[in-house]
Amino acid sequence: xxxxxxxxxxxxxxxxxxxxxxxxxxxxxxxxxxxxxxxxxxxxxxxxxxxxxxxxxxxxxxxxxxxxxxxxxxxxxxxxxxxxxxxxxxxxxxxxxxxxxxxxxxxxxxxxxxxxxxxxxxxxxxxxxxxxxxxxxxxxxxxxxxxxxxxxxxxxxxxxxxxxx
Numbered sequence: 001x002x003x004x005x006x007x008x009x010x011x012x013x014x015x016x017x018x019x020x021x022x023x024x025x026x027x028x029x030x031x032x033x034x035x036x037x038x039x040x041x042x043x044x045x046x047x048x049x050x051x052x053x054x055x056x057x058x059x060x061x062x063x064x065x066x067x068x069x070x071x072x073x074x075x076x077x078x079x080x081x082x083x084x085x086x087x088x089x090x091x092x093x094x095x096x097x098x099x100x101x102x103x104x105x106x107x108x109x110x111x112x113x114x115x116x117x118x119x120x121x122x123x124x125x126x127x128x129x130x131x132x133x134x135x136x137x138x139x140x141x142x143x144x145x146x147x148x149x150x151x152x153x154x155x156x157x158x159x160x161x162x163x164x165x
Contacts, residue, residue: 012063016070020077026125029078029145035071042067082144086151086160088123089141092130093153096137106137106155 023031046064050057095113100106107113110120110130120128127150128141136155143149143162151162 008059009062009066012066016066019070020073023074024077026081026144027142027147027149029075029082030147032071032075032078035067035074039067039071078145085124085141085144089128089139089151089153089160092120092124092139093155096130096139096155106132106135108132 019035022028023035043064046060050060092110092113092115095115096107096110099113110116120130124141125144130137130139132138138152139155140150140152143151143164146164149162149164151160153159154161
């Protein structure tokens with residue numbers, strides 16, 4: 001069996017790369033479900049086509065392999081982003097709690113605990129933030145999987161709460 005010529009899979013590889021870049025953006029983790037739904041229709045169709053036209057088998061298997069790798073890759077991007085964002089947020093919560101134990105009050109800004117606004121944006125996302133309202137602190141960031149979701153830390157319950165709008 002000869003190898004599949006590079007030029008035959010060039011365009012599908014480019015399409016898959018663009019899909020990974022676009023679908024890997026913050027807030028688009030839900031697209032993994034859409035990818036899987038699309039593949040649930042497309043894979044059986046491709047298997048049917050391979051049975052009907054054996055000369056297309058190598059090409060269709062190559063394309064199927066490419067797209068079956070896109071799903072775990074996009075999911076992995078979002079899972080990694082979720083873990084690193086939550087870890088960074090937990091570090092910020094720990095710094096706020098330590099400040100509170102030492103000073104008997106919550107810091108007015110994260111600058112008081114040595115975390116600048118740009119660092120918060122870089123680690124948690126551009127719509128993240130910390131504020132103290134009537135003596136109660138609030139720290140939150142946009143959910144990494146859903147486009148309008150938001151996660152915030154409840155300092156009284158000592159727990160994260162995420163909501164999807």
